[in-house]
Amino acid sequence: MDDKDLLDLYREEGKGNYAFNLIVGKYSERLYWHIRKMVASHDDANDLLQNTFVKAWKALPDFREESKLFTWLYRIATNEVLTFLKRKQVRSFLSLTDYSKKLENVLESDTYFNGDAAQTALHKAILKLPEKQRIVFNMRYFEELKYEEISEILGTSVGALKASYHHAAQKIQDSLQELL
Amino acid sequence: MKEKYNIEQPHLKENPYSVPEGYFSAFQSNISEIISQKGSKPGTWSVIKPQLALVSVFAFVFLMGYAAINLFSPDVAVTGSDKFAANTALMEEHQLDASFIDFFDSETDSLTKKQEIDPAEIIEYLNNDAGIVYLASLD
Incomplete structure (x- = not known):
């Protein structure tokens, strides 16, 4: 089902949850890898992906289709990632540690790499x-x-x-x- | 000298990351559960709802206060014009009372008290003013 059909289905009375579930099924894997390559850790990627879809769910009623659904979801995911990384960097700065070094360590110890x-x-x-x-x-x-x-x-x-x-x-x- | 490494080698573009078994299907169910808990399609209503609830609470408190004041002081319930009429009547009544209190004298009330004149006083009066007797006799 293409994005247009998914959005039409979403707007039908009583079909919102079902249609959104289809959107999650269609884009979750793609967005997961986009996030995972930025944060390295599976747990962090999982949390950020979840936040992305919760935010998308909240904002979808106001989505005006000025951009593609896929572009819109990517934008939400990217903003989530950038906010997360900024927060981590501030914490690292305060604890005088190098965050990129931390990410490298995550990669080395990750069982899913x-x-x-x-x-x-x-x-x-x-x-x-x-x-x-x-x-x-x-x-x-x-x-x-x-x-x-x-x-x-x-x-x-x-x-x-x-x-x-x-x-x-x-x-x-x-x-x-x-x-x- | 080392040969320059080419990042365009196809195997470098492969994804070396992996996820736990069945992660994506579990994730989909997880999200489905989360959005079910959050209720059906949120939208403008979900934004306005808490604000409306707050306004309702204020209105309720105001009405309760107003009702309580009316309940414990019934005079306040009288409308403005009724209150004016009642006050005017009260003032007039008091003014009338004051007039009677101030000017009523039972000793000099000619309407309610029979005048009794002593005959000796009449004779004395006539003797003192003989002109009146003369004038009366002319009739």
Whole structure:
């Protein structure tokens, strides 16, 4: 069922919960990986994904379809992630610890990470990137979204996104040179 | 010199993360449960509802206070015009009482008391003023 049909179903009397459940089924996996690659930990990703859908549920009655449902959900998830990371960074700053180092440790101790040496090095390098650069890199590199779609989700110009991706890719390549 | 590592290698794009068995189906049921607890479609009503409840509470408290005041002081219940008429009547009544109290003298009330004149007083009066007797005899 496409997004238009899902939204029409959602607006039918008494079908709201059922339609929303279908939306969760359609997008939860995609959004989960988007979040997980940003926060590394499964538990954190699970909490953030849950918050994303609860917020979407609350805001869906006011959704005017000015953007695609998928773009709208991605935007909510991205905002959740950025808020979460900012909070974590403030806490790390107060406790004088390096949050990106913490993320690397999460990756090493995570039982739900099965990467080989090259993949581990790549993901460690990604976790060292500034948040916004990391988001752009992940969306383009792993999710293979078009710059126009990323632009719609993040509200940033295509030119700025291209520059951001280029810088991120360069940093990662340099990191891999050191790590491998 | 080390060869530059190419991040475009296909195997690097594979997802090395995994999730617990059956995570996504469990997640869907979990979310379904959460939104069921939160009730059906929220919207403008869910935003207005608490505010309306607050206004209702204030209105209820105000009405209770108003009713209590009316119950324990019945005079207040009289309408403005009724109150004015009652006050005017009361004032007039008191004023009338005051007039009678101030000016009524039972000793000099000619309407209620029979005048009794002593005959000796009449003779004395006539003797003192003989002119009146003369005038009366002219008739």
